[in-house]
Amino acid sequence: MDLAQEFTSAAFRIGTPLLLAAMGELILERAGVLNLGIEGAMLFGAFFGFVAGWGTGSPLLGAAAALLAGAALAALLAVMVLRVKADQIVAGMALNLAALGITGTAYRALENHFLRSGGASLLAPTFAPVLFEQTLLTWAALLSVPLVWYYLERSERGLELRAVGENPAAAEASGVNVSACRFKAALAAGAFAGLGGAFLSLSQTASFSSNCTNGRGFVALAAVVLGRYSAWGTAAACLFFGAAFAARDRFQAAGWNVQPEVLEMLPYVLTLLALVFALRRRTGAPAALGKPY
Amino acid sequence: MSSPERRTDSAGAFLWPILILGVAVLLALIVMACGVEPRAAFAALASGAAGSSIAWGQTLASMAVLCFSGLAIALSFRAGIFNIGAEGQFVVGAIAAAAVGTKLLPEALPWPLGVSVLLAVGAAAGAGWSAVAGAMKRWRGVSEVIATLMLNLIALILLHFTVSYPYLLRDPGTIESKGSSLPACAALPGWGGTGFHAGVFLTLPAALVLWAIVYHTRAGLSLRAAGLNPVAAQACGIPVERVRMRVFALSGALAGLGGALALMAAGRLTKSLYPDYGYMAIAVALAANLHPLLVLPSALIFALLETGSKAMERSAGIPSEVVYLIEGLVILALLSRGLRLPGSRAAAGTAAEAGGEA
Numbered sequence: 001m002d003l004a005q006e007f008t009s010a011a012f013r014i015g016t017p018l019l020l021a022a023m024g025e026l027i028l029e030r031a032g033v034l035n036l037g038i039e040g041a042m043l044f045g046a047f048f049g050f051v052a053g054w055g056t057g058s059p060l061l062g063a064a065a066a067l068l069a070g071a072a073l074a075a076l077l078a079v080m081v082l083r084v085k086a087d088q089i090v091a092g093m094a095l096n097l098a099a100l101g102i103t104g105t106a107y108r109a110l111e112n113h114f115l116r117s118g119g120a121s122l123l124a125p126t127f128a129p130v131l132f133e134q135t136l137l138t139w140a141a142l143l144s145v146p147l148v149w150y151y152l153e154r155s156e157r158g159l160e161l162r163a164v165g166e167n168p169a170a171a172e173a174s175g176v177n178v179s180a181c182r183f184k185a186a187l188a189a190g191a192f193a194g195l196g197g198a199f200l201s202l203s204q205t206a207s208f209s210s211n212c213t214n215g216r217g218f219v220a221l222a223a224v225v226l227g228r229y230s231a232w233g234t235a236a237a238c239l240f241f242g243a244a245f246a247a248r249d250r251f252q253a254a255g256w257n258v259q260p261e262v263l264e265m266l267p268y269v270l271t272l273l274a275l276v277f278a279l280r281r282r283t284g285a286p287a288a289l290g291k292p293y
Numbered sequence: 294m295s296s297p298e299r300r301t302d303s304a305g306a307f308l309w310p311i312l313i314l315g316v317a318v319l320l321a322l323i324v325m326a327c328g329v330e331p332r333a334a335f336a337a338l339a340s341g342a343a344g345s346s347i348a349w350g351q352t353l354a355s356m357a358v359l360c361f362s363g364l365a366i367a368l369s370f371r372a373g374i375f376n377i378g379a380e381g382q383f384v385v386g387a388i389a390a391a392a393v394g395t396k397l398l399p400e401a402l403p404w405p406l407g408v409s410v411l412l413a414v415g416a417a418a419g420a421g422w423s424a425v426a427g428a429m430k431r432w433r434g435v436s437e438v439i440a441t442l443m444l445n446l447i448a449l450i451l452l453h454f455t456v457s458y459p460y461l462l463r464d465p466g467t468i469e470s471k472g473s474s475l476p477a478c479a480a481l482p483g484w485g486g487t488g489f490h491a492g493v494f495l496t497l498p499a500a501l502v503l504w505a506i507v508y509h510t511r512a513g514l515s516l517r518a519a520g521l522n523p524v525a526a527q528a529c530g531i532p533v534e535r536v537r538m539r540v541f542a543l544s545g546a547l548a549g550l551g552g553a554l555a556l557m558a559a560g561r562l563t564k565s566l567y568p569d570y571g572y573m574a575i576a577v578a579l580a581a582n583l584h585p586l587l588v589l590p591s592a593l594i595f596a597l598l599e600t601g602s603k604a605m606e607r608s609a610g611i612p613s614e615v616v617y618l619i620e621g622l623v624i625l626a627l628l629s630r631g632l633r634l635p636g637s638r639a640a641a642g643t644a645a646e647a648g649g650e651a
Contacts, residue, residue: 080629084629089377090575090579093377097573097621098618098622108612218442221439222439261451264450
């Protein structure tokens, strides 16, 4: 395989978890909820996907468990935000801390138990590449982009969801159940993020480690902002970040004198620069984003 | 008393006991999963947090860091600013203090001067880092949540960057990536290897000064008004935008000061200088009801938990990650009990502002 092919393959592979998480985040943000708990939902997906995959021997069942685990954490966020009317930002950060605690602790306990009972090392089965060196999850992630676009921009349900994000009071007045809509959006966002997390523990490494998502949820969050809250823009941003991280790995492997930190910083710096200079106030953000209703 | 608004919401009242119960069950399960008798685990926690002079030294040093970041967050949230950037401001304060301390500070300086210079540098750097987010919000309407989150992530990468290369701050004499050691004039007086340092004594005056500012000055009144209802505050002649800028800078300075203190206590810059304390500080500030004086006991409790859990991991084999779980659940429990932040209520106000601009 030549260098360009290898690089493209790596860019898609690294971009997959970002793409999955970002598509979910996009749906929820368009409904007006800023989900900082995305990192926690990914971590939940990575851990429970790993455990289920390891327990059943099937990566597919692992991915299904990840989907449910991510959705469960997002459901908790939705209850906090929609029922208790807690602040979205603080609740999201709290869920990140809790998810880091639960998965880290449970994994260490599981590992201790496993190693004590004579196991060698804790590994899960992985998804095998199906087409062009990519696994099923990567293809699912790519396929989800037009689907999410169609749902948000062309379907009646998507129109309702966007109305909820722009002006919840008006949406409620025209007969849309704002809480139900946001709750469903949160479930979808959690499921997407969980699947993105499962990709990390069932496709890239077959193992889990404490805090293995390592800020990828926040990169996905940045991609949504940079993609101006559109499905195509967000997907482009995710794949661009995937390419940047793939380039970092390639430079390191080639022993080039390029500081990897510069490329690691790229998603965050680029997002801030875009917000300040390019997007100005035309960010495309829903009017009611982050506001309680 | 001007505490954040409390409500008695049926769902909140329902969730609070469930969350507490959940914590207890989870903790018991974790302890059992590790094959440890719960009583032994708690004994390890208690003796590790407060059982010896070394334990107290580490706990109080952690408390100082949590206290400065907690004060920074309490101040911002009071003013209706969702500045979650204490983590980044702390790190940037530590990096700047390390840069000045190892590259510029003359060796012959007497220690009070060297320490003061580095504290000032850390505070200035933290304030500057925070002001970036403040300026983005003020002049470009960028959400401070996104801005401070991105700045946190950038600051952490900067930390890894600076301690990785000898032409930056890395100590060329070691194999590990860590910063050069600070000169003697930047050494905080300690207490015989217990981890306790003189910086702990700065927390009480800092909390008192902030309490006085927030509750007993005009500036504090403006700050609280801007948090509770920016539109009404503006109508009363309070320059809300300017007040917010000052809050960004002051809270950044507090977090940066904590960074400089942590650096001087450690003696050199490392990759893991109190990691994630800027996020834990959110729990500290919320548990303190955003009151500057209550931040002190709140920070002490979380610091006891933090050092105790490290000891519990060493002696009883219980993963120290359990602290993150407890902190997350404490925040959720406080939120579900009906703690409302001033900024949440201001939502209607900011919507009106946005409408006014359009």
